[in-house]
């Protein structure tokens with residue numbers, strides 16, 4: 001059974017969540033917030049949201065746990081498949097051309113709301129497939145998210161068989177280890193793919209992120225929808241500073257209008273190229 005929340009308490013949580021993450025919880029999300037937090041209150045043995053709120057504002061660790069609980073981590077392998085077709089095709093063709101003229105065989109990609117890892121692993125697999133598993137390329141994928149629980153799952157890289165349904169069958173044995181004995185029905189992304197990823201907890205709402213930039217592509221998909229328009233514009237603007245000239249910004253299909261701004265040109269639906277001017 002859920003613990004009751006007053007309007008005042010809901011507004012306090014709404015405000016702290018907005019200020020910390022940019023997530024804009026609408027009034028109709030009240031039952032969702034209550035059901036996600038009730039379990040935490042019960043774990044802590046407290047029965048009022050006011051008491052939990054006091055805990056959250058005085059204990060940074062509890063704030064992180066609150067944010068873990070409110071984030072929506074829905075994702076899947078090869079979600080919005082056309083993005084991965086583009087990555088394997090047009091994107092890699094350009095990088096191969098660049099490599100011919102500069103000798104530079106380096107690819108840097110950022111999955112900026114990576115959730116439980118399906119997105120950055122899909123990026124890695126697409127690149128490996130597109131390059132014919134040519135190991136002379138230096139590929140690194142930064143995978144970041146605000147949710148510590150999702151990041152732990154991403155780093156662990158173990159998925160149940162039903163989570164692999166969008167991965168073409170012919171790729172399973174190349175990229176996944178099949179669990180045996182106590183792990184039947186589970187699959188782990190193989191080490192050579194996991195090694196391509198670096199995980200970090202980043203909050204998109206922060207003013208800057210402790211990284212240098214120079215990305216050939218940034219995936220920021222299905223997260224901006226949770227923010228209000230000024231926050232969305234601010235985040236996209238900041239991300240562009242980390243993208244190479246000529247680099248690509250991948251947005252979720254329902255977020256495509258956020259790419260309509262100076263300095264970006266749509267290449268395929270919801271994929272934008274940073275112009276080199």
Ligand SMILES: C[S@@+](CC[C@H](N)C(=O)[O-])C[C@H]1O[C@@H](n2cnc3c(N)ncnc32)[C@H](O)[C@@H]1O
Nearest residue numbers: 021071074075113115146147203204221222223
């Ligand atoms: C719906 S998932 C999208 C996952 C993946 N990009 C995809 O398209 O399948 C949204 C992710 O955004 C993360 N998120 C929400 N607010 C964030 C913030 N302020 N900073 C970083 N990540 C955030 C959530 O934790 C969640 O994992």
